[in-house]
Amino acid sequence: MSLYLRFLEDFEQRGLETISSDELARRGGTTSAQVRKDLSFFGSFGKRGLGYSVAELSSRIREIMGLAREWRVIIVGAGKIGAALAQYRGFFQRGFHITAVYDSSPEKIGRAWDSHTIRDVRDLERDAASELPDIAVLTVPAGSAQRTLDRIVKSGIKAVLNFAPVQLQAPADVTVKTVNMAMELESLSFALTNRDS
Amino acid sequence: MSLYLRFLEDFEQRGLETISSDELARRGGTTSAQVRKDLSFFGSFGKRGLGYSVAELSSRIREIMGLAREWRVIIVGAGKIGAALAQYRGFFQRGFHITAVYDSSPEKIGRAWDSHTIRDVRDLERDAASELPDIAVLTVPAGSAQRTLDRIVKSGIKAVLNFAPVQLQAPADVTVKTVNMAMELESLSFALTNRDS
DNA sequence: GCTAACTTGTGAATCAATTCACAAGCCCAA
DNA sequence: TTGGGCTTGTGAATTGATTCACAAGTTAGC
Numbered sequence: 001m002s003l004y005l006r007f008l009e010d011f012e013q014r015g016l017e018t019i020s021s022d023e024l025a026r027r028g029g030t031t032s033a034q035v036r037k038d039l040s041f042f043g044s045f046g047k048r049g050l051g052y053s054v055a056e057l058s059s060r061i062r063e064i065m066g067l068a069r070e071w072r073v074i075i076v077g078a079g080k081i082g083a084a085l086a087q088y089r090g091f092f093q094r095g096f097h098i099t100a101v102y103d104s105s106p107e108k109i110g111r112a113w114d115s116h117t118i119r120d121v122r123d124l125e126r127d128a129a130s131e132l133p134d135i136a137v138l139t140v141p142a143g144s145a146q147r148t149l150d151r152i153v154k155s156g157i158k159a160v161l162n163f164a165p166v167q168l169q170a171p172a173d174v175t176v177k178t179v180n181m182a183m184e185l186e187s188l189s190f191a192l193t194n195r196d197s
Numbered sequence: 198m199s200l201y202l203r204f205l206e207d208f209e210q211r212g213l214e215t216i217s218s219d220e221l222a223r224r225g226g227t228t229s230a231q232v233r234k235d236l237s238f239f240g241s242f243g244k245r246g247l248g249y250s251v252a253e254l255s256s257r258i259r260e261i262m263g264l265a266r267e268w269r270v271i272i273v274g275a276g277k278i279g280a281a282l283a284q285y286r287g288f289f290q291r292g293f294h295i296t297a298v299y300d301s302s303p304e305k306i307g308r309a310w311d312s313h314t315i316r317d318v319r320d321l322e323r324d325a326a327s328e329l330p331d332i333a334v335l336t337v338p339a340g341s342a343q344r345t346l347d348r349i350v351k352s353g354i355k356a357v358l359n360f361a362p363v364q365l366q367a368p369a370d371v372t373v374k375t376v377n378m379a380m381e382l383e384s385l386s387f388a389l390t391n392r393d394s
Numbered sequence: 395g396c397t398a399a400c401t402t403g404t405g406a407a408t409c410a411a412t413t414c415a416c417a418a419g420c421c422c423a424a
Numbered sequence: 425t426t427g428g429g430c431t432t433g434t435g436a437a438t439t440g441a442t443t444c445a446c447a448a449g450t451t452a453g454c
Contacts, residue, residue, distance in 0.1 A: 029364075188357075
């Protein structure tokens with residue numbers, strides 16, 4: 001879905017009005033039937049014989065994915081990864097807005113950081129009660145990840161993007177997405193090792 | 198697989214000798230049948246009635262995944278993300294060794310960077326001919342990602358970990374893994390939006 | 395040696411996802 | 425207005441993945 005949206009934006013910029021499932025499939029490396037099934041799951045916004053209206057389809061996808069609104073994002077762990085994320089081009093351009101940055105290290109707390117002042121992670125629950133952040137990005141070391149996640153959960157946040165290389169436990173109503181770069185590298189190692197077989 | 202290995206290391210440290218598929222399943226959030234199918238695909242290293250030998254299984258997995266050897270990794274794009282990756286805890290501890298760092302910006306080339314000197318990306322092909330890197334980590338802006346990937350491909354590297362938020366085209370014999378953080382965030386947006394349905 | 399309690403490895407069954415195939419709808423040209 | 429060329433939307437068929445279920449093998453206790 002996200003992927004389709006990316007292509008649609010491309011087409012929008014190039015001024016094209018409509019796009020066929022076939023075209024979308026070619027871009028996304030899939031089949032036209034797949035694309036149509038995916039899209040029809042949310043309703044039928046295509047015109048037979050013509051294709052999909054680029055403008056309409058992208059606005060519908062944005063709606064479905066919740067990208068029509070602003071999300072309040074906090075970063076927990078003001079290390080290098082957190083910093084890299086904050087300036088990641090295109091990361092926070094689609095409605096994701098950083099509202100606070102937390103850390104646990106006394107040397108960091110209070111320091112300025114990319115137009116924010118780093119706060120004490122122990123204040124997270126109190127702050128969250130009034131500021132109601134929607135998403136937490138977790139960029140703390142593996143050792144304190146679960147402990148920090150527990151705090152995030154307690155503060156009422158229901159979506160977490162985790163960069164710590166560990167498997168985390170969270171209640172079912174909290175969505176945790178883990179990006180484990182070590183695993184990605186390992187899968188490349190696997191691909192290189194078992195290439196010709 | 199990667200995941201299993203992680204748990205096995207945990208068990209190894211705790212001094213346990215054997216582990217059952219059931220235990221691995223509980224850790225990995227899957228079923229024992231699933232674990233056994235996964236493992237049996239590569240052969241049968243378990244002992245009926247007892248389980249799997251932690252030491253043997255982890256060494257077999259390491260072998261299968263190509264983690265028994267050292268991989269030479271280059272980082273292309275000496276920005277924040279590249280820097281964050283280089284110090285990502287546990288990233289380069291399992292046999293992945295950074296051998297060179299490249300950038301295209303004249304201000305960066307020649308500067309020191311985490312025990313390396315940043316090289317000109319235009320020298321990549323020449324360097325690769327003698328240094329034979331195995332894996333390239335691509336952390337350049339979206340706009341120059343495809344161009345840079347083409348260079349990487351030309352230099353003979355067969356595995357790429359891409360952090361640029363674009364879909365890249367590469368020949369079939371080159372494995373490209375893309376980590377797209379914007380998409381991860383968007384999937385959280387989707388989860389939040391369609392939570393109760 | 396024998397039994398009881400486990401656990402693997404794997405065919406068979408079930409469940410899910412993908413692909414196929416085509417009727418139905420739309421556009422355009424004549 | 426009619427026909428030909430496209431493209432969607434969707435049941436049906438196929439393919440793939442997961443789960444079930446159990447024979448076969450192992451250990452430990454007695």
